[in-house]
Amino acid sequence: RDELIYLQQPLYAGIGKEITNDFSSINWEWVNSMKTCLNFGELTTNTLLIGQEGSVTPLHYDEQENFLHQIGGSKTCILFSPAHFQYFHPFPVHHPCDRQSQFDFEADSHDCSIFEKLSENVDQRGWKCVLERGDVLYIPKYWWHHIVNSKNTSTAINFWFRAPDLGQ
16 A cells, blocks of 8 residues: 555534534543543643554654544554653654654664664653554653554544643
């Protein structure tokens, strides 16, 4: 396969009746209870993510708290602590990929010298999990994550929240 399709679409009321109806069927009571329990700030964005088997979201971090809710298919997720920030060589600030690693996890995984260097400083395995339909993964802000859509067409929704206000 030469090209893989991946869609990332913010969800909002005017996006279409069918998607809006599906979106309203989410267990918002659970989402809001977790928001309160974890002292998150306001919900800022929901994003619909659809990707073919094998499509990749490269190693990156987000600046907000994130629930990744798997709706269909599956994803393999590998997470790394923000303590390893400097080892992933992020693109410079203001670069279009400034929260993304310059380390190509897919291509560089075959280059043993890179993994040897990485393993001197980082647990190269990270934390790995497979999300199946109905699973929700909490990805804390600043945690590096690399995601591969691993079975059939993968469909998920992100819930991004502002970080808690620590000044209160």
